Amino acid sequence: MDGGLPMPVRTHDRVTTVGLILEIAAGLRKTINPAIEKELGLGSRDLEVLIRLVRSPGKRLRLSDLAAQAALTPSGLTRAIDRLAALNLVDRQGCQNDRRGTYAALTRRGRQQMRRVMRIHESQLDDLFDELLDPGEEQLVTDALRRLRDRVSPDAAAVAAPCLPSKPPTHDEGSPIRA
Amino acid sequence: MDGGLPMPVRTHDRVTTVGLILEIAAGLRKTINPAIEKELGLGSRDLEVLIRLVRSPGKRLRLSDLAAQAALTPSGLTRAIDRLAALNLVDRQGCQNDRRGTYAALTRRGRQQMRRVMRIHESQLDDLFDELLDPGEEQLVTDALRRLRDRVSPDAAAVAAPCLPSKPPTHDEGSPIRA
């Protein structure tokens, strides 16, 4: 597509780079997620929330941490968890030593579904990246992206574990839905 | 998380990378834009639309192209242009040789505002990237991002042949600008 050499070397244009990142984010959302989302019957960004959860220790996360990671406001996250809880994929668990706090935790069904989903998701991503980046490059890009993330979205980086899960972790299932 | 030590090649974790990209996109939206958006009185992603426009030849773009670039559906873009037109930043122009098509074009006021806005925007971005990436790295990252974009969001990359806005219907004028 780049014909000959319209530009001497190339744009040292950061506006373009930002545009690329936004396009990629949108493209990923629209390329990777929808099949799985439709299948599970969940909404737009709910799968992102689930992925954050399944990759967290104990498959659970404080709502505020989850909100930061998923780039949602507290209110947006509350609604998302409501939706996921209605599907029995997630439930809310109180936090022993800080009764303000609430954990969102994958239910047993949620963990089952996500095991399957993550296999698909990871293989899709492997196909994508294997084809596009060679290993050294990928490492470098990831490092750069991490630095960028730490700068523009520091809250998402902070993996707080301030409130300890003093409750026996994952007493799962049964009839967990509680609002 | 990582100390700071040069890890061998650890991250074969593409899920993390995708997460980083999504966090960065959200972080950029929430870090860079809001000040300007509030000041101009525009909504969430309207500034992105304006930036796409000001960087296009003739400061105008077909609505469908703009939609692809901004990762909006046609309907979303229609509303966005409505908002921007109500602020006299953009107007709609018909296309001579295809009367289905419509251009969104920056108004004079829009161009004035965007000259100012882009100075701010670019300097913010320069501060950010100068600090975070060294030149060779930035080059490599941008290339990788472009490949990724071409793969997950090909429509955003495609630049439609400009149909002449108000001149003889024959050949086109500007060079296709590449993101």
Place this chain on the structure above:
DNA sequence: AAGAGATAGTTGCATACGCAAGGAGTGGCG
């Protein structure tokens, strides 16, 4: 021990977005 201030999460309201249907225009093909 009490109160000020901060933090966690939920709710009401306004808005932006996507999806699907609709109307206008173009191009091909018999």
Place this chain on the structure above:
DNA sequence: CGCCACTCCTTGCGTATGCAACTATCTCTT
């Protein structure tokens, strides 16, 4: 020449999200 399929944009409707206000809880200060 006229029909049909396709593209471009707009509109109606449902939903997701952010903001601001509110409650509950924790923490720090006095």
